[in-house]
Amino acid sequence: MRIIAVAQNTFREAVRDKVFYVLVFFGLATLVGSKALGWISIGQEIKIVKDFSLASVSVFGVLIAIFVGTSLIYKEIDKRTIYTIICRPMARYEFVLGKYLGMALLLGVTTAVLGIVAAAYVAILGGNVDATFFYALVLIYWELLMVTAFATLFSSLTSPILGAIIVFSIYVVGHATGILINLPEHFDNTASKTVLEFMYYIVPNFSNFNVRAEAANDVPVALGYVVWSMVYGAVYTGMLLLLAAVAFENKDV
């Protein structure tokens, strides 16, 4: 009940904020504007529109997740709205979880709106909207949930600016984890290799959630792969939220 109340309120705060609509508007504009790129790529218009529209869902989702997410808890402390909330008979983890779920709901609605418009746009242009396109959207959302969990964790630890820089860095590294494991031969038997390989298992592998190229090229993706990626994301997200709750538990506000 209390978690849901905080989540509803977080969602309500975002949808009553003009910045959210500006981001969604730009998301929609970029998506529709993808046709312009289609024109300059002869014969591959649908492919480009699919790829670009899915990328825009992901990019604008990540922007919302990072910039709104990293201020989720910090803003409550900074604006002192937290005083009258934490002094209620609720556990602190309920607050953290509520804030996270509110963001998850917001991103769910954003992804759904942008995703539906993208699918409709592709269909109008004569493209094929198949299961892979749907899988790509689901995995984008799952990736956003994980990014938001990172943002929530850093929101309870540091300022939004520093938090955003850290989460963005993790996001970038998380999309290039391959370089940590596929090292050149001269790294063999070195301490650097051990450290980098260790990092490979610690850093989130966001590439697991990227099937946009398959969706654009109508290459089927196995449902098992989608489920496996979702389980990976859920476990990682769960651990991040646990850390966020622990970090917030004894924090002086």
Added chain:
Amino acid sequence: MDAVYTENLSKTYRSQLGQRQPISLDDLSLSVAENEVFGFLGRNGAGKTTTIKLLCGLIRPTRGTARIFGEDSRRKESRRLIGFLPENPYFYEYLTPKETLDFYGKLHGLSATDRASEWKKLSEMLDLGPIADQRVRSFSKGMRQRLGFAVALVGDPKLLILDEPMSGLDPLGRRAIRELILKMRDQQKTIFFSSHVLSDVQQVCDRVGILVKGKLTRQGRLNELLTERVQVVEVVAANLAQAAISDIARMATANRVSETGHHFIVADLAVANELVKMIHARGAELVDFIAVRESLEDYFMRVQDDCV
């Protein structure tokens, strides 16, 4: 059982880099009985808000314990019994008072029916009806304070903790808050509040505690702390002849003339009585007789001076 009980409660904040700051609250041991109005006084930075935050579970003590009706203040169960009004209360700007109270009702675990009846009761008590659907962002200080009081009362808590409830309010607003505090006392609630407006504290409190630099230096009932001894007496007389004025002025420590008459300041009641007899004997009229006793403000200043 005491409504508030603290034992050696201490708090030292840490900086961002983990360094210890000067101690904010030092070995605070106090108790507030049920249905008591307790005034918590101190200069800015004395540790009042730190104490309040510790009681409300917003910060963790470095040492010592705080109990609310016997429950450790770190446990969420203790907060079921607390209604908290922070200094300059901040609420979500995008919500209306009705939505705000509904939100806090949910946090308190109230059902939809209970939340509706809480709104009815509190909006009538604090006159929130006319602003029920306005966003908080457009509210004046007084309106925010009324809403803050309503939020603190959600769930009918037994203990109200109010941090500077009169700060920044105009005289009417201050009076309204004072009356609310007295009304809450009549409803058998315990009230723990900090304030700089010492005249208001004197009017509503049963007991006070004074913090100086994080240490509780005095606590007790007002009638025990404030000396009953008259500090000075001001006698005002009219229609005095010039010769009488000179004679009486010799008995006074100071005198002045106003539209009302001649004002004579004397050191104690015995001299003042002699002076009154003289006024009557000279055929003049006694206009006023004011015995000035120590106020809470005088006492507060005396404590501050003692601690320097």
